[in-house]
Amino acid sequence: MLDTFLEALSLLGRLDEHVLAIVWLSFKVGLSTVTLATLIGLPLGALVAVASFPGRSIATVVLNGMMGLPSVVVGVIIYLILSRSGPLGGFGLLYSPPAMILAQTVLVVPLMAALTRQIIEDAWREYANEFRSMRFSLRHTIVSLLYDCRFSLVVAVLAGMGRSLSEVGAVMIVGGNIEGFTRTMTTAIALETAKGDLPLSLALGMVLLSVVLVLNAGAYNLRQWAMRKYG
């Protein structure tokens, strides 16, 4: 156990461009996913929090429940849709980064929407009367609340990024773990574990953890700076 760990540390010292390319792809897929999921998930979460419509509590429960959506299930469903014999097969997207981004977006949107709903609902309770008296439209209300809560919403975005970078089930199935094309940090770790190369998979795990920590530290600092500047 200790030997494996020490060997993993020594491997970190000689990360080649090959590994860096894998890290870069993970990063690109993660960032694209989170960008898309932010554009969909945040307004969706805010809508469920603010709008009154029949079945709103059901929508809340479904959103919360879907936070635990198994990534493999999403992977299989997106696989069947994107497969050449599936409904969107004509685009030939299977085994490509856009397919991975699509699957991860489906995975991450409920997570970000559920967290957003919670944050916005708390703020809404405070401002509801004020907004009503100003006769804000639904759209205006959502935009204002999202803007007001922007520092808290960083948490939702970070959670989405974390899930995207760390999940392996969906990207493995729709990406195919193709070397130099769709191999990400997590699928590379799964592969090296399968090959019995535990030190290398542990080293890759440390890289993954570092990337996530750096991102979080960056977001934390950005938030501190922005709060000082804009209050």
Place this chain on the structure above:
Amino acid sequence: MAYRIRRLILPLCAALFGTLAQADESIVLASTTSTDQSGLFGYILPRFEAKTGIKVKVVALGTGQALDTARRGDADVVLVHDRPAEDKFVAEGWGVERRDVMYNDFIVIGPKTDAAQVKATKDVVDGFRRIAAGSAPFISRGDKSGTHAAELRFWKTAGIDPKAWSGYKEAGAGMGPTLNMSAALGGYTLADRGTWLSFKNRQDLEIVLAGDKRLFNPYGVMLVNPAKYPHVKKDAGMKFVDWITSREGQETIAAYKINGEQLFFPDAKN
């Protein structure tokens, strides 16, 4: 604020998706974990790509899964090792131009202590009987791979129903994870030599039986039928089929070694 975000996000999306799109000519090769994880593709494919400019994207699965992927039209070329399943695939019209490529052999792996005394025999069916009579478990791939199909044929020949035996465990995983499990449980398993040679977490495992001619493990290549799926990259795919069975391709396969040991033996009929 909203406009500012929009101005920022749209170019960002464009930049990200833009770099992800690839224009190079490429084919998808559905193949097995044994060929990919043994490092063979890492060795021979760069030579093919340098010669033809065609990028080969390998999706490594079990043989059964690789054939299913091709049946759904999600691959251009298939390279697998389960002759009966390959013949069925061609007979059903999913694949064309099937050719022999190479072979290696299966080996029985077990703990060094060899409680079931498999080392005492050279006959694979006898070895399987000894394992089933012993107390150490047998870890099966259980994933419809070529290795799994071969293993089931040996049980059948031995007249044993492995599922009726409590020591029989189905991993439902690739060769590597199955070996990891055998190492952890001190059990026996059937493996292909290529994966074994490149496998690093051996612990107390070693080869307990090899050399029976029934352990012969041939690989075949075929093009997914373009008549079934018009999007199949017929020309590029055929270039790969032709190259891997050509003299140059065959010599490259023979030249791949781990610790001086040759993993795959070319046997295309030119």
